[in-house]
Every structure is written in C-alpha cells, then in structure tokens.
Amino acid sequence: MRGCILAGGLSSRFGTDKALFQIGGQPLALRIAARMAEAGLEPILVGRHVRNIGIPELLEEERSSRHPLWGVAAGLQEGAALFCPCDLPDLEATALRRLLEAWEEHPEGVYAAGQPLLGVFPASLWEKSRSLAARGGRVYDFVSQLTIVNIGAFKNLNSPEGAER
Numbered sequence: 001m002r003g004c005i006l007a008g009g010l011s012s013r014f015g016t017d018k019a020l021f022q023i024g025g026q027p028l029a030l031r032i033a034a035r036m037a038e039a040g041l042e043p044i045l046v047g048r049h050v051r052n053i054g055i056p057e058l059l060e061e062e063r064s065s066r067h068p069l070w071g072v073a074a075g076l077q078e079g080a081a082l083f084c085p086c087d088l089p090d091l092e093a094t095a096l097r098r099l100l101e102a103w104e105e106h107p108e109g110v111y112a113a114g115q116p117l118l119g120v121f122p123a124s125l126w127e128k129s130r131s132l133a134a135r136g137g138r139v140y141d142f143v144s145q146l147t148i149v150n151i152g153a154f155k156n157l158n159s160p161e162g163a164e165r
Helices: 028-038 068-076 093-105 123-134
Strands: 002-007 042-047 057-059 081-085 110-112 115-121 147-149
Touching: 002 028, 002 068, 028 042, 028 081, 028 093, 042 068, 057 068, 068 081, 068 115, 068 123, 081 093, 093 110, 093 115, 093 147
Parallel strands: 002 042, 002 081, 042 057, 110 147
Antiparallel strands: 081 115, 110 115
C-alpha cells in the first residue's frame, strides 16, 4: 500500500516549507517516509510543487483554493492509501502499523484520534474529499463516518522553535 505524505500547505505560520525543514539533518518529509517504509508502505510525497528529495512525488492539480483534502483527493485517485501530514516529527512506524491493522477490520476507513489527516482512506472517499475541498468543508466532516483509532498523541510541528527539544 502507498503511504501519502501530505505536503501541500503554505506553511505560512511556520515560515518555511515544512516538508523540507530538517530535524537531525533530515527533512521532515523524509522522516515520515522512513517511518512509512518501516511499516511496509511505499511512501509518496503529495504536494503542490516538486521538491526532489529522493522519494516519488505526486502533484496536486493546480487550484486557486487551498485545502488539505485536495492532497487526499490526489492520493485517492490511485486507490486506497495511508495518509499522513508531513509535520508529525515524532510519529513511529508502530503507530502506522496499528492504523493498517485497524483498517483491515474497518475497510470504510480509519483515522488517528486527534489527527484526522493521519489515516487509511479507501478510494471510495475520493469524491467526498473533492467535494469538501471544493466548498471549503471541514476535514472532520471528511472523517465523520470513519473509525477512530487511538494510537497515542502526536504533536504537529507548527513552528521551527517547536522542533527544539
């Protein structure tokens, strides 16, 4: 299964491209890609522009509106996938494996408690992702009918200072 790393945001609060921000000498997107590979996934970076960081990339269609579900829609065109925002530096492969195991029991889709864009979504949600993105709908509306999986708390990195430990 593919692991889609969502990196289509503007990173306006962050001040620089989150996907390329380095922690321990490694871009955040590659950190997530390594965890995905450990979990048996094929990582692919989904975004609005090419970054050339050594993993396959899928570009979202160019749109005037910005919405994280456009990245989900782009990834779902190829079928079911595990999705993960690029800004979860502490994410572990064990958490991703737990999501994959839960998805086997709940093929309608699963997501991590508190992280609606960290989940396994079936291709049947493609139209819903496009529709909500087009009208500026809430991401939580996208996952409202899916199973919530408690895999622990993961902090989103919203500023470079948050990376300091």
